[in-house]
Amino acid sequence: MPLHQGPEKPDERPMSVNPFYGAADPVGGMTEAPPKHRLPTAPMPPSTAHQLVRDELMLDGNSRLNLATFVTTWMEPQAGILMAECRDKNMIDKDEYPRTAELERRCVAMLADLWHAPDPSSAVGCSTTGSSEACMLAGMALKRRWARRNADRYPGARPNLVMGVNVQVCWEKFCNFWEVEARLVPMEGERFHLDPQAAAELCDENTIGVVGILGSTFDGSYEPIADLCSALDALQERTGLDVPVHVDGASGAMVAPFLDEDLVWDFRLPRVASINTSGHKYGLVYPGVGWALWRDKEALPEELVFRVNYLGGDMPTFALNFSRPGAQVVAQYYTFLRLGRDGYRAVQQSTRDVARRVADGVESLGDFRLLTRGDQLPVFAFTTAPDVEAYDVFDVSRRLRERGWLVPAYTFPPNREDLSVLRVVCRNGFSTDLADLFVDDLTQLLPELRRQPHPYTQDKGAATGFHH
Numbered sequence: 001m002p003l004h005q006g007p008e009k010p011d012e013r014p015m016s017v018n019p020f021y022g023a024a025d026p027v028g029g030m031t032e033a034p035p036k037h038r039l040p041t042a043p044m045p046p047s048t049a050h051q052l053v054r055d056e057l058m059l060d061g062n063s064r065l066n067l068a069t070f071v072t073t074w075m076e077p078q079a080g081i082l083m084a085e086c087r088d089k090n091m092i093d094k095d096e097y098p099r100t101a102e103l104e105r106r107c108v109a110m111l112a113d114l115w116h117a118p119d120p121s122s123a124v125g126c127s128t129t130g131s132s133e134a135c136m137l138a139g140m141a142l143k144r145r146w147a148r149r150n151a152d153r154y155p156g157a158r159p160n161l162v163m164g165v166n167v168q169v170c171w172e173k174f175c176n177f178w179e180v181e182a183r184l185v186p187m188e189g190e191r192f193h194l195d196p197q198a199a200a201e202l203c204d205e206n207t208i209g210v211v212g213i214l215g216s217t218f219d220g221s222y223e224p225i226a227d228l229c230s231a232l233d234a235l236q237e238r239t240g241l242d243v244p245v246h247v248d249g250a251s252g253a254m255v256a257p258f259l260d261e262d263l264v265w266d267f268r269l270p271r272v273a274s275i276n277t278s279g280h281k282y283g284l285v286y287p288g289v290g291w292a293l294w295r296d297k298e299a300l301p302e303e304l305v306f307r308v309n310y311l312g313g314d315m316p317t318f319a320l321n322f323s324r325p326g327a328q329v330v331a332q333y334y335t336f337l338r339l340g341r342d343g344y345r346a347v348q349q350s351t352r353d354v355a356r357r358v359a360d361g362v363e364s365l366g367d368f369r370l371l372t373r374g375d376q377l378p379v380f381a382f383t384t385a386p387d388v389e390a391y392d393v394f395d396v397s398r399r400l401r402e403r404g405w406l407v408p409a410y411t412f413p414p415n416r417e418d419l420s421v422l423r424v425v426c427r428n429g430f431s432t433d434l435a436d437l438f439v440d441d442l443t444q445l446l447p448e449l450r451r452q453p454h455p456y457t458q459d460k461g462a463a464t465g466f467h468h
């Protein structure tokens, strides 16, 4: 969340309110809009409050046209009903809502199976508010295991975590909040994610783990997890260092198992200690759910797990939050049940087909160079072709916005700060029809863009917002 500050001008001039909203009797009812930055003095009728809040929200973007976010923007009405029915259930009250807790347990078991845990009965896992919380938990487990291994040198030694510079911001947060040095493998040339060899070279006795991403937020590419594990195997042979891997599968852990079954990236690799995913990305659930799983109990130090008895029972939990909505977990179980493997495969395949179709469409316009083609995550990044000088990706992002499309433009991190890209994230609900409209809109913008004397967008930072 943005860290909000108070208003600059707390005492605004009173504004009038639509007489229709004011009250059943437009003469005797409310005539002045309530204050925005302090609690109104008196209550108002629910219909008035409802209307005022709805009006405030009218200028929010249309979520289905938001090609910036990875997060689910459409679910079936039945899922919506189920969520509404569960909105009063607090996930932490496992004793009061044992059936909700049971559905959570089943989801963990299904994911352990999907991700090939060697012994699903020994794998452990939990739901979270999203991948960020899941990554914090996984990072904490790695750090605690390192501290145990180094009990004689800890706390003097400084732990580090090795990862590509393309990691999602949650890993920078983890390192900052838990005081772990972030060792980042830079991008190089046309390599936009982690290089296994370079990652292994950054490891030392204080490395708590290496993070591999399936797939990268920046361009949708899968990092080579199996090669990363081999490079770390070789490192262990050479030096004795045994460095665990965490796979950040925020998006890809719900894509690859269905579409890329031959790709070995999960618990089949003995070095993979833990995996996270966002239930609310390609898990296909509305915002508010993620998952973290450890391959076995050894991978999750027991002392991090809390048992509280003041709600009754003593269910073990591992979480940053205490209270949390149960509805999203129920919706995840619903979606698992509803789609099954074949259903997920069909949904993800059609999303990938749409991504490839749009990528091809963009490429055929001739003005752009594709960095990725939507054939890993259904996400692709593209930039302007070398001979395009009249406009840049920030201009394209701004002009697409005029037609309602949200497509972020941003610069890449070291060592490719020279490269600015646009990124399109395809999700379930972005239909072939909408995809074609998008390419049509882009096509129609090109003549004007090409006539620009030079790129216009001055505030390059303004167009970003890709860190979803």
Ligand SMILES: *Cc1c(COP(=O)(O)O)cnc(C)c1O
Pocket (backbone or CB within 6 Å): 070, 129, 130, 131, 132, 133, 135, 168, 170, 213, 214, 215, 216, 217, 248, 249, 250, 251, 278, 290, 467, 468
């Ligand atoms: C989205 C994302 C995250 C953060 O996930 P949230 O569920 O939004 O907290 C972490 N890592 C990667 C690779 C992501 O794409």
